[in-house]
Amino acid sequence: MKLTEPVPGGPCWVELSTSDVPAAQAFYAGLFGWRSETDPRPEAGGYTTARVGEDAVAAFSPLYRPDQQPAWTVSFATEDADATADAVREAGGTVLTGPMDIFDQGRFAAAADPSGAVFSLWQARAFPGAGRFNEPGSLGWTELRTPDPRGALAFYPAVFGWTVSATGPFTHWGVDGADFGGMKEQDDDERTEAPPHWLPYFTVSDTEATAARALTAGGEPLAPPTHIPGGPWVATLRDPRGARFGVHTP
Structure with a gap:
């Protein structure tokens, strides 16, 4: 993606909710070399930050x-979480949690678009978001999987002011023309397997090798390593607890 740091309207963080945090730490450390640190405060609920070097890149x-399914959630930066939550409602979406303060780190809300795809809002204070993008082990792209592309094209620009462009059949999302993600329409088979969702892609130096390591470690392939003409190598995977994610090599 063309963004290199958190900016209002752009993706700023990714977080995995999972049934086994230690197992997830081990799995993703094997793929991306992440080093994890768990917040020791009881009120943090076991929140664990993954780092590449000293830079925070994701969380567990x-x-x-009890009924929650393991999944990755993409957070989008905002200068005013309350105002953006209002914009979500006005555009036909749902605010699921918050807005609420997270210690001194920032203000957070969880929301869903009209099709049900979940995402988060983050108003930064002490914590701005990911410390790196587009480098191995960090977020490099985000993709909305939805059965309602037309509804998404109305909803997200109304909430975030995103720019929209197209390359052939692919829709790209951007902030002031700087693309950070895209959209793919779900077919009936995919919608049966997974609800509408945001899919994070992590940058790797070798998509094929990373996909092979994921399978050895108990992950499952959803789409094999594929070269997009004029673009990156990409693959989509499911981790051992069922959370979907992608990897790509620019």
Whole structure:
């Protein structure tokens, strides 16, 4: 993606909710070389930050509801979480949690677009978001999987002011023309397997080798390593607890 740091409207963080945080730490450390640190405060609920070098790049958290499925969630930066939450409602989406303060780190809300795809809002204070993008082990792209592209094209620009462009059949999302992600329409088979969702892609130096390591470590392939003409190598995977994610090599 063309963004290199958190900016209002752009992706700023990714977080995995999972049924087994230690197992997830081991799995993703094997793929991306992440070093993890768990917040020791009881009120943090086991929240664990993954780092590449000294830079925070992602997080793990336990599941908070018995019926919750393991999944990655993409957070988008905002200068005013309350105002953006209002914009979500006005555009036909749902605010699921918050807005609420997270210690001195920032203000957070969880939301869903009209099709049900979940995302988060983050108003930074002490914590701005990911410390690197587009480098091995860090977020490099985000993709909305939805059965309702037309509805998404109305919803997200209304909430975030995103720019929209197209390359052939692919829709790209951007902030002031700087693309950070895209959209793919779900077919009936995919929608049966997974609800609408945001899929994070992590940058790697070798997509094929990373996909092979994921399978050896208990992950599953969803789409094999593929070269997009004029673009990156990409693959989509499911980790051992069922959370979907992608990897790509620019």
